[in-house]
Amino acid sequence: GENVEQHPSTLSVQEGDSAVIKCTYSDSASNYFPWYKQELGKGPQLIIDIRSNVGEKKDQRIAVTLNKTAKHFSLHITETQPEDSAVYFCAASIERNQFYFGTGTSLTVIP
Amino acid sequence: ETGVTQTPRHLVMGMTNKKSLKCEQHLGHNAMYWYKQSAKKPLELMFVYSLEERVENNSVPSRFSPECPNSSHLFLHLHTLQPEDSALYLCASSQGTGVSFGTDTQYFGPGTRLTVL
Numbered sequence: 001g002e003n004v005e006q007h008p009s010t011l012s013v014q015e016g017d018s019a020v021i022k023c024t025y026s027d028s029a030s031n032y033f034p035w036y037k038q039e040l041g042k043g044p045q046l047i048i049d050i051r052s053n054v055g056e057k058k059d060q061r062i063a064v065t066l067n068k069t070a071k072h073f074s075l076h077i078t079e080t081q082p083e084d085s086a087v088y089f090c091a092a093s094i095e096r097n098q099f100y101f102g103t104g105t106s107l108t109v110i111p
Numbered sequence: 112e113t114g115v116t117q118t119p120r121h122l123v124m125g126m127t128n129k130k131s132l133k134c135e136q137h138l139g140h141n142a143m144y145w146y147k148q149s150a151k152k153p154l155e156l157m158f159v160y161s162l163e164e165r166v167e168n169n170s171v172p173s174r175f176s177p178e179c180p181n182s183s184h185l186f187l188h189l190h191t192l193q194p195e196d197s198a199l200y201l202c203a204s205s206q207g208t209g210v211s212f213g214t215d216t217q218y219f220g221p222g223t224r225l226t227v228l
Contacts, residue, residue, distance in 0.1 A: 042222075043201050043203075043220050044154075045219070046217070089153075093214050099217065101153040101154040102153060103152065104153075
């Protein structure tokens, strides 16, 4: 099956700086890559996603890039704010209901 | 709010108890999921239902028993659990139509924090 690795496991940045989280996947058939943000006491919330026919997608301060050849994708958060502090999960999905999640990155934005 | 609710939010049970977790989605979706979230581990998919039929059972022990009476409700019945079953149990839903609904966006509930004594 698919194996998704996520790095780093923890990340601290100063407010206003950028944060980058990287994930690799093993199955070249994966074609959907969502990113989820999980705040304390809440379930994961989708923040951005990308499909395999697109190389980059941006939504305000958040962007995701996908390199299908290298089988990795990254989350970029610019101009970080304290409310960006949370655990971020990447996932890779193949058709037919299988989401494979990374182990999460705990992001702390220092005011 | 994501439109997916879970009750109870916290549950403490003994190893001999029987309890149930409930999930309800108000999004008109056709697929529902149970995940287990443990510290330092990826989310583990437990069960998937599409149009009220179970389509995935990821080698989950029989002490976990899912039930999907309709497309809006999903239950997880628990009995004779072990302390290692303590975790956050998350429910999710997605559009869930067609054979390739695995790439549909999933919307998660807030989870039930389960502690098994």
